[in-house]
Amino acid sequence: MTNHIAPSILAFLADIKANNSKTWFDANRGRYDAAKAVFVDFVQQMIASVIAIDSAVEPQEAAKCVYRINRDVRFSPDKSPYKRHFAAFVAPGGRKSPLPGYYLHIQPGESFFCSGNCCLAPQLLKRLRTEISNFPEELHEIVTNPDFQKRLQLSDDEKLKSLPRGFSIEPQYAEYLKHKNLNAMVRYSDAELTAPDFADRLAEDMRLAQPLNAFFLRALQTEPEDDVTL
Numbered sequence: 762m763t764n765h766i767a768p769s770i771l772a773f774l775a776d777i778k779a780n781n782s783k784t785w786f787d788a789n790r791g792r793y794d795a796a797k798a799v800f801v802d803f804v805q806q807m808i809a810s811v812i813a814i815d816s817a818v819e820p821q822e823a824a825k826c827v828y829r830i831n832r833d834v835r836f837s838p839d840k841s842p843y844k845r846h847f848a849a850f851v852a853p854g855g856r857k858s859p860l861p862g863y864y865l866h867i868q869p870g871e872s873f874f875c876s877g878n879c880c881l882a883p884q885l886l887k888r889l890r891t892e893i894s895n896f897p898e899e900l901h902e903i904v905t906n907p908d909f910q911k912r913l914q915l916s917d918d919e920k921l922k923s924l925p926r927g928f929s930i931e932p933q934y935a936e937y938l939k940h941k942n943l944n945a946m947v948r949y950s951d952a953e954l955t956a957p958d959f960a961d962r963l964a965e966d967m968r969l970a971q972p973l974n975a976f977f978l979r980a981l982q983t984e985p986e987d988d989v990t991l
Contacts, residue, residue, distance in 0.1 A: 781841040826851050889977060893930070
């Protein structure tokens with residue numbers, strides 16, 4: 762059982778940041794394969810922790826939750842062929858699901874856990890905002906829970922300057938509707954990742970995030986009158 766992120770994973774990721782080329786990667790493929798195997802083992806344990814706290818998530822193979830290390834450079838000015846991180850997403854329906862889940866991002870000095878939604882299609886974002894406008898007190902109670910706030914914070918990465926058109930809400934809840942990617946996040950130091958109790962720490966953070974994911978899941982599975990069922 763893997764209870765933490767192995768230092769060898771961070772060492773490999775630090776090296777690929779400094780040597781991001783196919784030539785270097787091919788020469789170090791053995792290191793990559795070993796690091797990925799250890800990460801996949803950790804993600805399998807992460808899946809077990811998710812299933813224990815979230816009945817919406819079904820058993821799944823860790824290898825299918827882990828993202829490829831190759832970058833899609835077609836529309837990016839950065840042509841580096843490889844990502845500088847390992848990541849996995851555990852959600853109902855698997856890694857490619859639009860439904861809320863549990864994302865783990867491992868990168869030296871920049872690691873984090875994130876739950877919720879990201880880059881929702883307009884139809885699904887409308888469902889989420891409809892649920893928020895109908896039940897703002899419920900959402901507010903979840904994210905202002907003292908235990909939640911002690912560990913997690915709502916992402917501020919993309920927000921509208923004003924309320925989205927067609928929605929209204931009491932002023933004290935208006936900020937919730939402005940989010941484009943509404944999720945909860947906690948950052949981890951390298952020391953936290955490699956500590957023997959990291960798996961337990963992550964499991965507790967996922968437990969605290971589960972009520973927010975449940976709210977999101979209900980929202981995305983609720984069909985407005987002018988919408989189409991998932």
